[in-house]
Amino acid sequence: MQKKLYIFVVFLIVSVASFGQGKLAIQAIYHYQNNDLDSAKLLIDQATELIPDDTAGLSRDKKMLHAQAWHFRGFIYKAIFKEREAGNPQSPSREEAVNAFVKSMVVDVEQEHLENNKKTIRYLADTYFNDAVNLLDTVSYEQSLKSYARYKATMEIIQQGYNFFQKDLEYYNALASTVYSVIYDADREANARFYDEALEAYGVVLGLDSNDYNANYNTAILYYNKGVNKIKSLDPDAGLLILNQTQDECAELFRKAEPYMLKAYELNPTRCETIFGLSGIYFGLNEIEKSNHYKELLKKICGEE
Amino acid sequence: MKRLLTILFILSLFSAGTTFGQGRNTSYDINSKLKAQYIYNFAKFADWPATYKQGNFVIGVIGGTNVYNELVKLYSSKRIGSQPIEIKKYASASDVNKCHVLFLDNSKSNQLPQLVSRLKGKSTLIVTEKEGLIHEGASINFFIRSNKLAYELNKTEANNRKLIIGKTLGDLAAKRIE
Numbered sequence: 001m002q003k004k005l006y007i008f009v010v011f012l013i014v015s016v017a018s019f020g021q022g023k024l025a026i027q028a029i030y031h032y033q034n035n036d037l038d039s040a041k042l043l044i045d046q047a048t049e050l051i052p053d054d055t056a057g058l059s060r061d062k063k064m065l066h067a068q069a070w071h072f073r074g075f076i077y078k079a080i081f082k083e084r085e086a087g088n089p090q091s092p093s094r095e096e097a098v099n100a101f102v103k104s105m106v107v108d109v110e111q112e113h114l115e116n117n118k119k120t121i122r123y124l125a126d127t128y129f130n131d132a133v134n135l136l137d138t139v140s141y142e143q144s145l146k147s148y149a150r151y152k153a154t155m156e157i158i159q160q161g162y163n164f165f166q167k168d169l170e171y172y173n174a175l176a177s178t179v180y181s182v183i184y185d186a187d188r189e190a191n192a193r194f195y196d197e198a199l200e201a202y203g204v205v206l207g208l209d210s211n212d213y214n215a216n217y218n219t220a221i222l223y224y225n226k227g228v229n230k231i232k233s234l235d236p237d238a239g240l241l242i243l244n245q246t247q248d249e250c251a252e253l254f255r256k257a258e259p260y261m262l263k264a265y266e267l268n269p270t271r272c273e274t275i276f277g278l279s280g281i282y283f284g285l286n287e288i289e290k291s292n293h294y295k296e297l298l299k300k301i302c303g304e305e
Numbered sequence: 306m307k308r309l310l311t312i313l314f315i316l317s318l319f320s321a322g323t324t325f326g327q328g329r330n331t332s333y334d335i336n337s338k339l340k341a342q343y344i345y346n347f348a349k350f351a352d353w354p355a356t357y358k359q360g361n362f363v364i365g366v367i368g369g370t371n372v373y374n375e376l377v378k379l380y381s382s383k384r385i386g387s388q389p390i391e392i393k394k395y396a397s398a399s400d401v402n403k404c405h406v407l408f409l410d411n412s413k414s415n416q417l418p419q420l421v422s423r424l425k426g427k428s429t430l431i432v433t434e435k436e437g438l439i440h441e442g443a444s445i446n447f448f449i450r451s452n453k454l455a456y457e458l459n460k461t462e463a464n465n466r467k468l469i470i471g472k473t474l475g476d477l478a479a480k481r482i483e
Contacts, residue, residue, distance in 0.1 A: 227335075228333055228335055231335040231338055231339060232333065232335075232338070234338070234342060236342065236345070236379040236380065236383075238342060239346065239473075240343070240346050240350075240473060240474070240477045241477070243339065243342055243343060243346070244453070244477070247339065247453040247454060248453070250335070251451070251452040251453055254452075255452075283335075283336070284335060285452045286336070286449040286452050286453065286454065287452070
């Protein structure tokens with residue numbers, strides 16, 4: 001008897017809680033529709049607090065009620081993100097929105113909200129990608145990497161095994177260009193570490209597609225320019241040993257540049273910058289015949305001296 | 306999405322623009338800079354007779370405009386010992402007067418016999434950059450070895466001109482004719 005009473009009391013509490021939760025969620029969405037986001041947030045927080053962590057044993061109806069509450073929570077937090085945190089790459093509301101949509105999908109046994117949940121997660125994933133691209137500057141590029149990782153993680157939620165090939169190519173090419181040309185090139189001494197990071201980013205692109213023209217060309221240019229800059233910045237009082245040592249270092253860099261520039265040339269034999277680059281690399285390596293061959297080609301194809 | 310594509314497009318343009326900028330390095334004549342720096346070292350590590358230790362220390366160039374420009378840029382305000390460096394450009398061997406070092410560019414190599422004759426008995430360190438000229442009157446000749454600029458030294462020729470070649474200069478020569 002006592003056991004039956006206990007079960008009844010628990011059932012009553014759960015029912016009231018569920019009812020309360022549903023009501024709070026409805027009220028929250030009402031405030032959301034009236035653009036009163038503070039009230040909406042307060043109510044949806046209360047509503048979702050009532051949802052137990054373990055929903056496995058719950059009835060279908062309760063699960064659907066919870067799915068709806070999480071779904072509403074996702075929309076409310078998404079609205080807060082858009083309204084108040086759109087410029088913040090670390091927006092906590094966006095994170096919360098994604099989490100809420102994910103939780104909604106977990107308990108949404110009827111898949112009533114599935115399409116909308118996925119669609120909105122996709123939207124939020126794209127905002128991470130936009131952040132990643134927008135943050136490619138001197139100050140925030142490390143946050144850009146984080147945003148890009150978050151974009152990929154979010155996309156994986158809605159489509160496991162999503163093919164990021166094209167996006168990776170675009171992103172890492174843009175990242176490498178930024179790290180090199182905006183950061184490293186602006187102050188080579190102060191930003192020396194970014195040289196390696198640019199090479200690394202192009203390496204990622206080439207790992208994805210060894211036939212990427214841009215990454216091959218720019219990798220060659222990175223090595224080549226480093227060699228040229230070593231000679232350009234030589235101390236005028238440098239002794240014979242230093243001159244000899246610098247030449248060794250430069251020759252090594254030019255040799256590293258050569259296969260990438262040749263590959264870029266193979267991929268696009270009429271690009272003047274590549275022919276010009278090959279002529280420069282062979283000149284640097286003192287292989288004058290080869291350098292002259294590309295100079296001639298440059299004249300023939302590009303009309304340049 | 307449209308905005309995203311625009312951003313990526315702008316970035317790609319930016320990237321291409323920069324790489325063209327980077328490409329400009331390919332027109333920079335690194336060998337001329339190196340030759341200029343070597344020539345300065347030759348001047349530092351050789352010794353001239355007392356009669357050459359007054360007035361300016363003259364480095365002459367025939368041909369080799371880029372080497373001349375580098376020498377002017379890097380060394381025209383420096384000194385060898387107490388002598389201020391003066392960089393002179395000569396149109397041909399027949400214009401050469403008294404100078405301490407004379408660099409004969411590859412394109413003007415055929416003027417070496419005339420130059421040697423004009424500088425007979427003078428303490429001028431003749432520097433060339435063509436194979437074989439080390440045996441035809443040059444004291445130092447640039448050549449390429451293992452993708453690098455190196456130099457060979459004809460110590461006998463230098464001694465005949467009363468030049469004393471320092472140990473460092475001799476030791477670091479890729480080839481030596483004693």
